[in-house]
Amino acid sequence: MQCRLCESDRLTSVLDLGATPPCESFLEPAALELPETTYPLHLRLCESCLLLQIPALITPAETFTEYAYFSSFSDSWVRHAERFVETAAARLGLGTESFVVEVASNDGYLLRHAVARGIPCLGIEPSVNVGAAARAVGVPTETTFLHEESAAAIRAEHGPADLVVANNVYAHIPDLRGFTRALRELLSDDGWLSIEVHHALNLVRLGQFDTIYHEHFQYYTLHSAQRALAVGGLTVVDVELLDTHGGSLRLWARPDAVARPAERVEQVLELERAAGLHTPDGYTDLAGRAASVRQELLRFLLRCREDGKRVVGYGAPGKGNTLLNYCGIRPDLLEYTVDRNPYKHGRYTPGTRIPIHPPERIDADRPDVVLVLPWNLEPEITAQLRHVGDWGGELIYPLPVLHRGALETKVNR
Incomplete structure (x- = not known):
């Protein structure tokens, strides 16, 4: 591999996220019975020009x-x-x-x-x-x-x-x-x-x-x-x-x-x-920070499962698929997610194969926990989902550290 900016071969590993499918390759139901192609997701730094980059494995x-x-x-x-x-x-x-x-x-x-x-x-x-x-x-x-x-x-x-x-x-x-x-x-x-x-x-x-x-x-x-x-x-x-x-x-x-x-x-x-x-x-510290986020999120989801809490997701962004695959989160820990984009409804997240539904599904099911995958939109999404607190539900944001969204709850659990 050569740097795509300066063509140096002095590239050093920064973070290896394993092998995952492309993040926007949402699966149709029929594809669940088929193999799924994955590619290494390995971030490197050019020591010559300091450009962070991954190999161009897809076009x-x-x-x-x-x-x-x-x-x-x-x-x-x-x-x-x-x-x-x-x-x-x-x-x-x-x-x-x-x-x-x-x-x-x-x-x-x-x-x-x-x-x-x-x-x-x-x-x-x-x-x-x-x-x-x-x-x-x-x-x-x-x-x-x-x-x-x-x-x-x-x-x-x-x-x-x-x-x-x-x-x-x-x-x-x-x-x-x-x-x-x-x-x-x-x-x-x-x-x-x-x-x-x-x-x-x-x-x-x-x-x-x-x-x-x-x-x-x-x-x-x-x-x-x-x-x-x-x-x-x-x-x-x-x-x-x-x-x-x-x-x-x-x-x-x-x-x-x-x-x-x-x-x-x-x-x-x-x-x-x-x-x-x-x-x-x-x-050099990025790999350790990523591992800490993964461990904290998995500990939380495993506690929810032990406590019998129903956990669903909100959003199906590309970044969410990196998070789900790196953490190994599948439907046993996240039952489904929802998204406002009709294109994604009825499909499944790549790699982790979590079903995607319209947002109204959350109101119908009233889950205990909603894990927000597009955490970068926290103010907007907290406003959209403020009513989750009406039945005692929680909004959880995984980054930059695991935390609860500010909801005005009418029911205390």
């Missing part, structure tokens, strides 16, 4: 041609996108004469707010089913993967973009160098690029191992993201620390010739240096 085409994730099913995520469009429009002066391109635009959750403001825009979305959903709500969308050739064709047809948005996609690209050059190809010479990625600072410091899965090929600090963007002639000029996905970076980058980095760039770099993440030694 984007295998994952994204038809995709199970629709961004608009998270109310908080849609609000987050709306706020971004508002602030970007004000910061960059975007209007009816501007042009915005979003890469991996999903179901139009973000660009629909640009459409509402009359800002010309285009989504680039490889998933046929998800891109169709975006067009259905009035978001112009090209169904294609972004690479250097498609970027050149899009620029030739539509012109250069004043703003390119690439939220939660920069981790999903095995051809990191080519993709970065494609982002630059889309952008005007005085344009802006905005990227959101999970911050590896939180992954390492808080043991957020469930953000590791096969369609996430790399994991960024600001330090490693700067090195990656430099491949395309792009410089990070500003950075924001966000609370999304358990802690993310919003990177603002511009072509080198017009880049003027703000003070916040150095401030975040210093935060990473203080955490030890600018040397290989800073990554």
Whole structure:
């Protein structure tokens, strides 16, 4: 294995999560009688450029041609996108004469707010089913993967973009160098690029191992993201620390010739240096933190089973499947889970084969415990499930440490 950014062969093991199926390969009932393909899930660090990465064992085409994730099913995520469009429009002066391109635009959750403001825009979305959903709500969308050739064709047809948005996609690209050059190809010479990625600072410091899965090929600090963007002639000029996905970076980058980095760039770099993440030694504790999360969660679930408590799940996110497989949680410990996305109803989680139902199933069954798998959406989900306390039920969040959600209970047990 060579580093996909700098091609060094100096890669060291950080966390081995065993072998699991791809996290979005939800099973139809008929597939339960068939073998299931698994792939190693082993996080490594390049000692030369400090990029965290896993081997590219699956291709984007295998994952994204038809995709199970629709961004608009998270109310908080849609609000987050709306706020971004508002602030970007004000910061960059975007209007009816501007042009915005979003890469991996999903179901139009973000660009629909640009459409509402009359800002010309285009989504680039490889998933046929998800891109169709975006067009259905009035978001112009090209169904294609972004690479250097498609970027050149899009620029030739539509012109250069004043703003390119690439939220939660920069981790999903095995051809990191080519993709970065494609982002630059889309952008005007005085344009802006905005990227959101999970911050590896939180992954390492808080043991957020469930953000590791096969369609996430790399994991960024600001330090490693700067090195990656430099491949395309792009410089990070500003950075924001966000609370999304358990802690993310919003990177603002511009072509080198017009880049003027703000003070916040150095401030975040210093935060990473203080955490030890600018040397290989800073990554050594992640495996122990992941093991502690697993042991604590399994002890809790085993106590629930001994006490005769009924435990079900809420959500079927990709990160939840890493958690379930690494911990070895199956229907004997988690009877079923529910999800707001109808695409997943009647299917089963990959590897652990836990059935997925509509959310109404929780109200009908009134379980003792609801384990929330998308723990990063705690405020939103606690509000949605506040009524679980009416029958004395508990909400349990597994990360960053196992804890109960704040419910106002009417029944005490």
